[in-house]
Amino acid sequence: NVAPQVIDLLVHGAAQVATPQGSTPRGGADLGRISIVHEGAVAIHDGRVLAVGPARELEASFAPARRLDAHGGTVVPGFVDAHTHPIFAGTREDEFELRAAGKTYVEISLAGGGIVSTMRGVRGASQEQLVAQLLGRMDRFLALGTTTVEAKTGYGLELETELRCLRVLDTANRMHPIELVSTFLGAHDFPPEYRDDRAGYVDHVCDEMLPRVAESGLAEYADIFTEAHVFDLDQSRRIMNRARELGFGLRLHVDQLTPLGGAQLAAELRAASADHLECVTRAGIEALAAAAVQPVLCPVVPLFLRDDHEAPARAMIDAGLAPAIATDFNPGSCYLQSMAEVCSWSALRYGMSAAECLTASTLNAACSLGRGADRGTLEPGKRADLLVLDVPNLKYLCYELGRSPVAAVVVGGELAYE
Numbered sequence: 424n425v426a427p428q429v430i431d432l433l434v435h436g437a438a439q440v441a442t443p444q445g446s447t448p449r450g451g452a453d454l455g456r457i458s459i460v461h462e463g464a465v466a467i468h469d470g471r472v473l474a475v476g477p478a479r480e481l482e483a484s485f486a487p488a489r490r491l492d493a494h495g496g497t498v499v500p501g502f503v504d505a506h507t508h509p510i511f512a513g514t515r516e517d518e519f520e521l522r523a524a525g526k527t528y529v530e531i532s533l534a535g536g537g538i539v540s541t542m543r544g545v546r547g548a549s550q551e552q553l554v555a556q557l558l559g560r561m562d563r564f565l566a567l568g569t570t571t572v573e574a575k576t577g578y579g580l581e582l583e584t585e586l587r588c589l590r591v592l593d594t595a596n597r598m599h600p601i602e603l604v605s606t607f608l609g610a611h612d613f614p615p616e617y618r619d620d621r622a623g624y625v626d627h628v629c630d631e632m633l634p635r636v637a638e639s640g641l642a643e644y645a646d647i648f649t650e651a652h653v654f655d656l657d658q659s660r661r662i663m664n665r666a667r668e669l670g671f672g673l674r675l676h677v678d679q680l681t682p683l684g685g686a687q688l689a690a691e692l693r694a695a696s697a698d699h700l701e702c703v704t705r706a707g708i709e710a711l712a713a714a715a716v717q718p719v720l721c722p723v724v725p726l727f728l729r730d731d732h733e734a735p736a737r738a739m740i741d742a743g744l745a746p747a748i749a750t751d752f753n754p755g756s757c758y759l760q761s762m763a764e765v766c767s768w769s770a771l772r773y774g775m776s777a778a779e780c781l782t783a784s785t786l787n788a789a790c791s792l793g794r795g796a797d798r799g800t801l802e803p804g805k806r807a808d809l810l811v812l813d814v815p816n817l818k819y820l821c822y823e824l825g826r827s828p829v830a831a832v833v834v835g836g837e838l839a840y841e
C-alpha cells in the first residue's frame with residue numbers, strides 16, 4: 424500500500440469532467456472530440472493539473488490539503504475569450520436603439536458615432552479611471568468563467584492614448600487572477616484629426632505608432648479593422664506587414680460587414696487569427712484552410728447589429744478549420760461578456776454541438792493566442808484553470824439560456840470565484 428500523495432487541491436463530486444485534449448487546435452471532425460469522465464475528479468498541485476480521472480481512483484491516490492465539491496455539476500476548462508475590446512469609457516445604448524429603429528452600424532459610424540464616440544471617452548479618461556473600470560469588467564469575466572482574455576486597445580487612435588491603454592492592460596493584468604493577452608489596435612478607425620488624410624494616418628501607424636508600441640513591449644499582437652468604410656486591403660497589408668516586421672503576432676477583423684477579401688489577406692500574412700468572417704467567401708475559406716489560419720467567430724455580433732450576415736461556421740469546420748468562438752465584448756457592436764452565452768448562440772446559429780463549443784471556447788481559443796501548450800484543456804501539466812458548472816452534463820452549457828451556469832472558478836490552482 425503506497426501512501427497517498429499530498430496535493431494542494433482536489434476538485435471532486437462532478438457528474439462529468441469534460442475537456443478537449445492536446446495542445447494544437449482541433450478542426451474539422453475533430454472539433455467535437457472531447458473526453459468525458461463520469462463521476463470524475465481533478466487533482467491539482469503547484470497551480471497545475473496533476474491528474475484527471477474517476478473520483479474513486481483519485482480519492483485513493485491523493486491526500487488533498489483542500490477540496491472543492493462540484494456538487495454533482497460539470498467541470499470544464501476555464502473559458503478563453505480570444506477577442507475583446509474591454510478598455511473603454513462610456514457606453515453606446517443610444518446606438519443600440521438607433522439600430523432597433525433601423526439605422527445600420529456603418530451609418531451610425533459615418534455620422535460621427537461608433538468607435539470615434541468611444542474614442543472621445545477614452546481620450547478624456549485618466550489611466551487610474553481606465554484601470555478601475557477594466558478591473559470591474561475583469562471581475563465580471565471571472566464570475567462568468569473566463570480565465571484568459573485577449574484584450575485590444577483601439578479607442579485611443581493616437582499614440583499617447585494608445586500607450587496609456589496598453590499600460591492600463593499591464594497594470595490590471597498584475598492586479599487580477601485573469602490573464603490578459605494584449606493586442607494593439609491603433610488601426611481600428613480613422614481619428615477625426617486624419618478624417619481628410621487617411622493615407623497620413625496609415626503612415627502614422629506604420630512609422631510612429633507601431634515602432635513605439637513595439638519598443639514599449641506592452642503588446643503581443645497587432646490587429647486591424649479591415650472593412651469597406653475603414654482600412655482597405657492595401658492599407659491593411661501595409662500596416663500588418665510592418666507589424667510583423669516589428670515582431671507582433673497578427674490578428675485581423677475581416678469580412679465582417681462586406682466580402683472584401685480580408686480572409687485571403689489574413690492567409691497571405693499567415694496571421695494567428697482571422698476574426699468575424701460573417702461575409703467570407705468560399706475562396707476566403709479555402710485560403711484560410713490552406714494557410715491554417717484560425718477563425719475567431721463572434722456569433723452574437725450580427726444579432727447585436729441586426730445584420731443579416733452569419734459566419735458560415737459549418738463550412739469552415741468542414742474545410743478542416745479550427746475555429747475559436749468569442750464575445751467581441753465592446754460597447755458598440757456587442758455588449759456581452761458571457762462565453763456560456765456565446766456557446767448557446769453558436770449552437771443556435773451555427774449548429775455547433777456542446778462538445779464543439781467547448782473545444783472552440785477553450786483549447787482552440789488558447790491556441791489562437793499561442794497558449795495551447797499551457798492551458799485550454801484539463802490534462803496533466805496544464806495550468807489549473809477550471810470551472811465548476813452547476814449543470815448535470817455538458818449539453819446544458821448550450822441548452823440553458825439566460826443564466827450563468829458558473830458556480831466556481833479556479834485559476835492557476837487557486838479558487839478565484841465562488
Ligand code: NIG
Nearest residue numbers: 537538648676751753755756
Ligand atoms: O469587433 N469591428 C470593429 N471593432 C469592433 C466594434 C467596436 C466598436 O464599435 O466600438 C468589433 O465589432
Ligand code: FE
Nearest residue numbers: 506508676751
Ligand atoms: Fe472586435
